[in-house]
Amino acid sequence: MELLDRFSDEALWQGFVTEKDRKVLAVLYDRYLALVYGVCLKYMGDKEEAKDATMEVFEKLYETSPSQKIEKFRSWLFVVAKNHCLMKLRSKKGIQEKSAHLFMESTEVVHPLDEEETDLTPQLQQCLEQLKTEQKGCVEMFYFNKKTYEEIALKKSIDVKQVKSHIQNGKRNLKLCIESKR
Structure with missing residues (x-):
């Protein structure tokens, strides 16, 4: 050894x-x-x-x-x-809270959506609609359709690094949008 x-x-x-x-x-x-x-x-x-x-x-x-x-x-x-x-x-099933802060990485909750059905708050839905097309598409596919980075990259014909970037930027923009509406 x-x-x-x-x-x-x-x-x-x-x-x-x-x-x-x-x-x-x-x-x-x-x-x-x-x-x-x-x-x-x-x-x-x-x-x-x-x-x-x-x-x-x-x-x-x-x-x-x-x-x-x-x-x-x-x-x-x-x-x-x-x-x-x-x-x-x-x-895992059963994470109760589903709101915008779940899209940000934290020590409390890591993945925002663990159940099949989601009831987005109107505020979150409105902010989601304001994202750039690429960000919105990647965020929706990752969180709502539970696709992997690789699956998203293949479907959108882009690099995995671009997918990660779109998701990260989308999460940041969602956070900023939600905070501006408070």
Whole structure:
């Protein structure tokens, strides 16, 4: 194990992908357990759920390790953990509150819409209509139709980075619009 500690995260990951050696993944686990747990705690909001989600992220890494080269392992793992938590929250039912502040990232509620049917407040609906066409389309597809970034990018024939940008800008503009109406 001490020998493995000398390797970069990216080299360890590449070694794990080719060899599926649990010892290599254990080194990465030791290095990033706190980071993944912190991300999961932020999104899940509950210590026990965060612990479960953290373990699921590392299990997922072992079971479905992508073969593409990872340039920045830490950043990539952060996104993997965040997306795992968002998908877990998305699949949960029963989040009661559905208003504009749910479109902003916070430690209280991570994903705004977890139920199939939504009753948008008139204020939110009005602000949604004021968004730029690209932002509105991406926000609606992501939150209301529960499409992934990749599905949206494919449907709109744009880059995934553009989808993320439209959603982020749309959320910000929704927040500003709602706040201006208060």
